[in-house]
Amino acid sequence: MRGADLVALNEARRVRCAALLITDLGDGTSTLVREGESVPETLREVVEKAFRSGKSGLVELEGKRLFLNVHVPPPRIAVIGAVHISQALARMADVAGFDLRMIDPRTAFATEERFEGVELVADWPEDVLKDAPLDAYTALVAVTHDPKIDDFPIAEALRTECFYVGALGSRKTHAKRVERLLALGITDEQIARIDAPIGLDIGAQSPAEIAVAVLGAIIQAFRKRELKS
Template structure:
């Protein structure tokens, strides 16, 4: 790989931004495509598929064999609330390859005994998230039902354009949440990105079933191709 491309690729990696290196297998010519440049590229379809899957591979384009080397940051799941659903969600998400962080200032709930083997931050979300940083390869779930804890996490996730944002609660609860976020300066179109009630509609009842529905929704947001309507509107 050319040194200039490697240097730029390392810079993107350090900034947790995705990038793709395309190599012509016949001529060995290379070029670097940053995530923000993908949609305008002639290989947009193949590049988009590679970024969604995180997989590198060979494609054919105009009679040429090209190798697409995909670099994406480790995908993170930040869970606001050390609740029963979180206890089930954390190990499932780890098995799915996500880097899990639990954030909850209530130290009686946010304990290593309840959440072994994951990053645990017994802090208020606004302080914790400002320190760890959020980005387009981060999913955020707000699960406490407490606006004082959930709202700062949702506010930060919206401003960071996280690829998935979800919040536990009824439609009535979410309507009140929407009013608070509008008052905080968020646009209706941006707030509409929040999945609420959270999770796939599978009739989940128990904390473990709700965790399954949430994880499925997170993976779907990460991997599936956006619909035409989603492409036209705000998206990660």
Template sequence: MRLDLLADLNAERAARRGAVVVTDLADGSQRMLRENEAASDALLKSLNVRLRGSKSGVHEHGGKKFFVELHRPPLRIVVTGAVHVSQAMAPMAKLLGYDIVIIDPRDAFATPARFPDVQLIVGWPDNALPSLALDPWTAFAAITHDPKIDNPALKLALDAGCFYVGALGSKKTHARRVEALKQMGVSEAKIASIHAPIGLDIGALSPPEIALAILAEITLYLRKGEEASA
């Protein structure tokens, strides 16, 4: 691999953008495609390889063998609510390979003692979220139960195209939330993409079980996003 290509690849990764490296296994020649280039690349199209949803692997085309290596940015989960459920989510998310960030303006909740070794932001989502630069490689869960905190965060997460957006609360709570988001100018299609009630229905009762249900649902949309939505 040429050093300049490796450096370009590392720069894309550091900026949390996806990239694809295509290697001709016969002669070692290589190309690096940035996220937007990968979407329109003729070879990737004919191989039906997409940055999301496909896996890295060897493909044959025109009598040649290519190794197509997909680089996806490290995945993140951003949560509003330094509550019981997110206390359980933090270590579980780490085991699953996610970076997790927890935001809560209530400093009685958001304490390092309750959240050891977790990136914790004591502040309002309007202030905290822009600096985090939510993106399509981020899942977002709103679990404070407080619309003043959750709703502005939900709007930002939907605008950023997070691959999963979920919100805790009963159907009744969610109906009120839907109205509030409409008032805030969020489109109906975006509102409809919110997962509420949050989490897979595994009969979760305890906070760790609810954390498990949320993380299972995030996993489902990460791995089978388009199929899961169908």
């Protein structure tokens, strides 16, 4: 790997941007591609597939053997609300390979006893997200049912293009949420990205079942996400 490529790759990692190092095994030349950068038409399909899967591998293209070394930021979940659904989701997310952070200013809910082994921050989302901002490789799950807690991180998730934005609540509750988000300057197009009612429609009833539906929606959104262009 060229020194310049290593520097560029480390910078991409620092800012949580996906990058792909393409090495021609025939002549040893390499090219670094960041997500969103243009590539020749002949490479577009394999590059998109690599970014979506996050898996490195060998491909043969137009008589050349190319090794694609993929570096995709680890996807993570930011949960707003330390509720029963969140307890189940935290356990499942770990098994599915997602980093998870629990944020809730209500110290009666956000306790180590209820969330053992989980990254837990008992503070307001406005303050937490200043130091740990959301990004395109983060899923936002808002489940407090309290606009004072949920609205800011939902708006921030839409502005930063989180790959998934889900919010708990009925259609009536969501309609009121939409009015508040519009007042915050969020566009109709952005609001349309919110998964509400939250999760896949599997008829979930219990907190654990809702957590399954939410995690399924997150995985679906991540694997089928629209890549930057």
